[in-house]
Amino acid sequence: MEVNRPFFIAITDDKTGVVLFMGSISNPIEKTITHCGTTSTSSDSLKISSDVEFGKEDYLNIVSSNNELGFQLLAEAPRDKEGNIFISPTSLFMALAMVYNGADGETKEEISKVLNANGLNAEDINKANASLMTILSENAEQIQLSIANSIWLNESYHFQEEFASTSRDYFNADFKEINIEDAQSPKVINDW
Numbered sequence: 561m562e563v564n565r566p567f568f569i570a571i572t573d574d575k576t577g578v579v580l581f582m583g584s585i586s587n588p589i590e591k592t593i594t595h596c597g598t599t600s601t602s603s604d605s606l607k608i609s610s611d612v613e614f615g616k617e618d619y620l621n622i623v624s625s626n627n628e629l630g631f632q633l634l635a636e637a638p639r640d641k642e643g644n645i646f647i648s649p650t651s652l653f654m655a656l657a658m659v660y661n662g663a664d665g666e667t668k669e670e671i672s673k674v675l676n677a678n679g680l681n682a683e684d685i686n687k688a689n690a691s692l693m694t695i696l697s698e699n700a701e702q703i704q705l706s707i708a709n710s711i712w713l714n715e716s717y718h719f720q721e722e723f724a725s726t727s728r729d730y731f732n733a734d735f736k737e738i739n740i741e742d743a744q745s746p747k748v749i750n751d752w
Contacts, residue, residue: 583646
């Protein structure tokens with residue numbers, strides 16, 4: 561297929577309706593990918609702790625919020641005639657949901673607004689994400705999708721156990737403490 565006009569693309573999961581990736585292609589003539597990231601190659605990247613209880617259809621509580629987050633982000637992105645934008649609203653939603661678990665007060669309220677998860681509390685959001693990751697893993701034979709979640713903290717601080725266990729159990733998140741004074745820290749994080 562050859563395209564010579566700008567276009568929008570969305571890659572959705574047929575079963576859940578969630579937008580996994582979306583993009584605004586301003587320059588379809590450009591044939592090279594200038595930046596591409598990869599995620600975890602572990603086949604267990606979507607596995608949720610067996611200690612977590614959630615309903616098989618809890619993911620339905622966040623599908624529209626997840627998708628809307630992507631559309632809002634694309635709408636806010638600066639328009640550059642030479643550049644293309646490609647994002648994963650699902651990855652962003654999960655990252656913000658993990659941060660939401662550790663937030664309090666005004667910060668938590670602001671994150672809630674961005675997530676647009678009207679009427680859902682942290683537990684509802686966590687269960688919905690766990691449900692979504694489980695549903696996405698069901699087609700592992702036909703589709704390869706890996707999601708890697710990690711949280712990095714300056715080693716002079718420590719993760720609160722409840723926050724760490726929630727993120728580990730519901731989001732399969734990895735936790736790392738790192739010396740942010742070390743000039744190699746950004747490379748260590750980016751290479752993870």
